[in-house]
Amino acid sequence: MIDVMFGSLGALLTSPQTMGLMLIAVMIGLIVGATPGIGGRLSIALAIPFVFGMDMTQGAVFLLTMHAVNGTSGQISSIMFGVPGDGDDAATTIDGYPMAKKGEAGRALGASITASGVGGIIGAIVFAIMIPVLEPIVLAFSPAEFFLLAILGITFIAFLAGGENIFKGMIVGLFGMMLATIGMDPQTGTARFAGDYLFLWDGVSLVTCVLALFAVPEMISLAVKGGSIAAISMEGVNFSYRQIFEGVKEVPRHWFLALRTSIIGALIGMVPGLGGSAAAWLCYGHAVQSSKTPERFGHGAVEGVIAPETASNAKEGGSLLPTLFFGIPGSSGMAVMMGAFLILGIQPGPAMITKHLDLVWTLIWALVVGNLIAVTFLLFITRWVAVLTFINATMLVPFIVVLVVIGAYVNEGQWENLLILVAMSMVGYAMLRADWPRAPFVIGLVLGRIAEESLHKALDLWGLSFFTRPLSLVLITMIVTTIVFAIYKSRRPSALANMQVSA
Amino acid sequence: MNKALKLFGIACIAAQASAALADEGVEFFKGKTVTYIVATAPGGGYDSYGRLVAEYMQRNLPGSTFVVKNMPGAGHIIGANAVYASKGDGLTLGTFNTGLIYNQIVNQQGVKFDLTKMSWIGKAASDPRVVVIAAQSPIKSFEDLVAQKQPVNFASAGPGSASFVETVILTNSLKLPVKNLTGYNGTDDQLAMRRGEVVGSIASRSSYATFIENGYGRFIAQIGGAEKDVPQLSSLVKDARALELIALVQSQGDIARLTAGPPGIPADRLKTLIGAYKAAMEDKELQARAEKLERPVEPAYGEEVAKAVAAALNQSDETKKLLAEALKKDK
Incomplete structure (x- = not known):
């Protein structure tokens, strides 16, 4: 085992051809990731013709690195302009963009890029450790557990809104869940609130909502206010690698959080059915919930950047597991990847461990090395990228709005989404002006759909008795604890405030 | 000029x-x-x-x-x-x-x-259709399936999808003891069979190729296609109505x-x-x-x-x- 493990690392590092391909793959992956609207899935589908005739290992390494570093660059526009590339990145926006507004874009990017890298690497380690116990763990999660996990995520809304705003948070969260019911009813197959508008049959587009709720309101407010994204003048900031390095150091400072969210992310990736965006949002919620000072979140807390980024890169390692060893892909991106593996002559299935152990290890190392290359490269260029937040709004806003419109259109290729973009942007701007929390909306939208679908399935399968499955009981305990904890926390500061008043 | x-x-x-x-x-x-x-x-x-x-x-x-x-x-x-x-x-x-x-x-x-x-x-x-049964199930043949006393769970994609329609019309016309559970999109059905919450599925043969090669299940009947390793469903039933619907599904696969x-x-x-x-x-x-x-x-x-x-x-x-x-x- 050990000799195969390090033998494949040696082989990987000493083959100039493979390393060259990896370098190209990292660059393509980063560019695709930084462009809103183009997902990693499309990039693999387009790259498939190029891997024909490639050596099995090289082709697989090429595609996997390209896919794995995709999430690393998506955060750049989320943090700098509040424009998330997709649902995962939206979680990073909530605290990343306020940091940029405070003139800390460099610190935020340093932290998030490092977090991505750390997440990717821990994800690879989890992958390696999990191989022997993969089967029982993956098979333990059924629709009953998906439902309860989604509910657990929804309860995090209580923390996201924080103290006084808990009711506003719940209203926004319910609004998100309400919009999640638009589309084909998963149970009866009738179109709900969609009628003849086919573009609504698959539900409201998540990317469009996220852009409308986060990016557009911020741009309007920036245009109204004038100036630049960073609210302080450029002279006041020590704009150098030092600020970025400050951000990098935030990750080891919060090492325990990074470790936890990486592991949660990898586990969610491993269990097909929950979807990628759920990983980032559950971990963001976890960061808020476990923080001693949850009120800082939403106003530029660095933990709010670290948690979703570790999770979204760690889940790539996780989602590779069922793809490789069951031949059952863990995500839509992995489904395309599996098609590519077949072309390369890799037959995913349990035989991978016995027949292709060296390839498995090469892929694990490729995840590690690819993430390291991506992080190094991004940290190097970040200094120049972060300067953009000091550009005057009159020059920046039109450019960003174009990016947002393209992102909303390209993601599903349907022009009707532009109407949704306009309508939801108004809602988003109103929420921004009234200082209502916006994150609960996305949680409601992402998890509401999962909750509904899995609840139907679980009831069909086991009736109400699904609540008594052993893993269900564990999750129910977690949900109850979360709620009790939320009530306790929300009461405490107000009690404190009352005391101060009376004193 | x-x-x-x-x-x-x-x-x-x-x-x-x-x-x-x-x-x-x-x-x-x-x-x-x-x-x-x-x-x-x-x-x-x-x-x-x-x-x-x-x-x-x-x-x-x-x-x-x-x-x-x-x-x-x-x-x-x-x-x-x-x-x-x-x-x-x-x-x-x-x-x-x-x-x-x-x-x-x-x-x-x-x-x-x-x-x-x-x-x-x-x-x-x-893309011939097949009736797939999970490996751990005691159902070894189409006859075994028909003989089930209690309905067994089958997975299909969302209502309105081809997979759903075919499962419904075939189970209805053949009076199979099958409970159709919907919403298993993509490869969710394969995972559900591995977990054991569903016993089988009516699906296209090509989408289950890897699943069968890995030994997770077996085909018990097939509709259309040139493969000889699985009995044709049309040879297993006699009812004229059912045969008409099997022919419709077969034309889809062809x-x-x-x-x-x-x-x-x-x-x-x-x-x-x-x-x-x-x-x-x-x-x-x-x-x-x-x-x-x-x-x-x-x-x-x-x-x-x-x-x-x-x-x-x-x-x-x-x-x-x-x-x-x-x-x-x-x-």
């Missing part, structure tokens, strides 16, 4: 001649861009076949450029509507689920196409991965497109690539496909009623 008029006349004739020439098949496509609509998101079967077809048709239509455009949503209806609504100039083609035949038969909401009027280019594969254009493509261009499609399908390189993807190529062309589609659409009122019930399931 006279000279100028003469020149103008010549120019006119020349322009007409070149226009006439341009209309003649192959010449027309020189320097043109053909949009190939895939009715799903990138990745997956339709996308792989679509990209292969587009790439090799481009090679066989000198000077042309094929661009693949993914138009996912509403269970292939968005993509099929887009193909149907496009201009019939031969510059838009597309691929979508054959299962839309079901949607058209019952005139489903949202359907804005008429499959009988489409310009049929060809189909790339046969014309899988089709390529079609909107109505009204001029005959010479359609002929050229069918020719290019045929040359693409016969290309050894395409076949080798498809083989590696575990996507078998079993082509048919133009008129033959059009006839098969028309035949499948022409169903008895009883069948139509059954389909309508299946598609408009209301709990």
